[in-house]
Amino acid sequence: MDMATTIAPTRAPTKRRVRAVLSWxxxxxxxxxxxxxxxxxxxxxxxxxxxxLLKLQHPQLAQHEPVADGRVLDALIARWAPEGMRSLDLPRAELPVWQAYFEDGHRQYFAPEDGTLLLYRSHHDDVLLFLHEWHVELLGGKAGKEMLGIFGWISLALILIGLYLWWPRRGRMLSQLKMHAGPPVRRWLTWHRTIGVVLLPLLLLTTFTGVGMVYSRGFQKVLVATFGGKNVKEPELPASSTPIDWTNAIAHAGTALPDARLARVSVPDPDEGVVGFRAQANGEWHPVGRSTVSLSRDGRVVQAFDATSHRLGMRMSQAFYPLHIGAVGGTTMKWITAFTGLLPAFLLVTGFLFWRRRRGR
Structure with a gap:
């Protein structure tokens, strides 16, 4: 008996069993x-x-000039730092108010002219922040974030198994991409697999970058070890009680990276020696930026780092967030990212309908 004829019958049933298990x-x-x-x-x-949506829901937030006044910042920190305020986004064209982040997760918004409180939001009373907490940690804090990471890995495996089950024999690629109107079993199956395969790159991108953010430290270590790069540590300065002139600090931080936009300031502890700013340099994808400026409490710039000078590995790890939220590519990419978020629900519904029809229900 020919060797090929003895091996082929063995391989075929094995392949069918593997496909049956993967299909299940x-x-x-x-x-x-x-x-x-x-x-x-x-x-x-x-x-x-x-x-x-935030500006649509609260139009008063958009009715200001995006001016970062150091005197207003000084008053805000003096008033709200004792109540857990940890950082503030500086007013910008997109959102021309001070956006403050607190230790317990809530946010507050202040007028740039005089620091008047305009809005208080938390995930308990705001739909958008509720959805944010669900999206990043399943409303479960650190444990929820870990569970989300597990779901993310399973979802990646689910996508790749679907690709394997769809993969056609040679010469049947176009027929495998055809979508049928009926009968119902064929309709739901072809809609499920064709849409899934055609839009697979988008689905993989958003899923993989989401998993990458959950396990950001691990991914960063691997990428940096492979492609180069390193974290830039904030300089250490002696503890000091010298009052901070925030007008002077904003001015000096802005000139330290002249082509960057100051985006966020960290609220220093009362005796902390370093004043830290985040900035978005030209060419950075991250909406807040990964560039940093560090000053002493007397306004002296002690470190300024342009994140676009990072080596490839660090730049790749820092690209996960902007790619995930559609911050790259303007309005078009924003809408594409939003559309991609609808795909898992579409695949869930069509897969469920196919399963019901196949069972004769």
Whole structure:
């Protein structure tokens, strides 16, 4: 007997068994974990337009000039730092108010002219922040974030298994991409697999970058070890009680990186020696920027770092967040990212309908 004829019959049943197991995993994982994946992704679709929806919901936030007044900043820190304020986004064209972040997760918004409190938000009373907490940690804090990471890995496996199950024989690529109107079993199957395969790159991008953010430290270590780069540590200065002239600090920080936009300031502890700013340099994708400026309390610049000078590995790790939220590529990419967030729900529904029809229900 020919060797090929003895091996081929053995391989065929093995391949069928593997496909049957993977098909079962794809179905039941999709109908269980896929539900959480779909709900998280739907929240992400809304959050792509977080700032736009926030201004639509609270138009008073957009009725200001984006001016970062050091005297107002000084008053805000003196008033709210004792109550847990840890950092503030400086007024900018997109959101021309001070946006303050607090230790317990709530946010407050202040007028740039005089520091008047305009809005208080937390995930308990604000739909957008509720969706944000669900999207980043399943409303469960650190444990929820870990669970989200596990769901993310499972979702990546689910996507790749689906690609394997779809992969056609040679010469049948176009027929495998055809979508049918009926009968129902064929309709839901072809819609599910064709849309999934055609838009697979977008789905993989958003899922992989989401997992990358959950495990950012691990991904960063691997990328830096492979492609180079390193973290830039904030300089250490002796503790000091010297009052900070915030007008002077903003001016000096702005000239330290003249082509960058100052985006965020960290609220220093009462005796902390370093005053830290985040900035967005030209060419940076991150909406807040990863460039940094560090000053002493008397306004002396002790370190200024342009994040665009990072080596490839660090730049890759810092690209996860802007790619995930659609901050790269302007309005078009924003809408594409939002649309991608709808795909898991579409795949869940079409997969479920295919399963029901196949069972004759």
């Amino acid at each position: 995993l794809h179905l039941w994982t999709g109908l269980t974990v896929g539900l959480a994946f779909a709900l998280v992704s739907l929240a992400g679709t809304v959050l792509v337009f977080h700032v736009d």
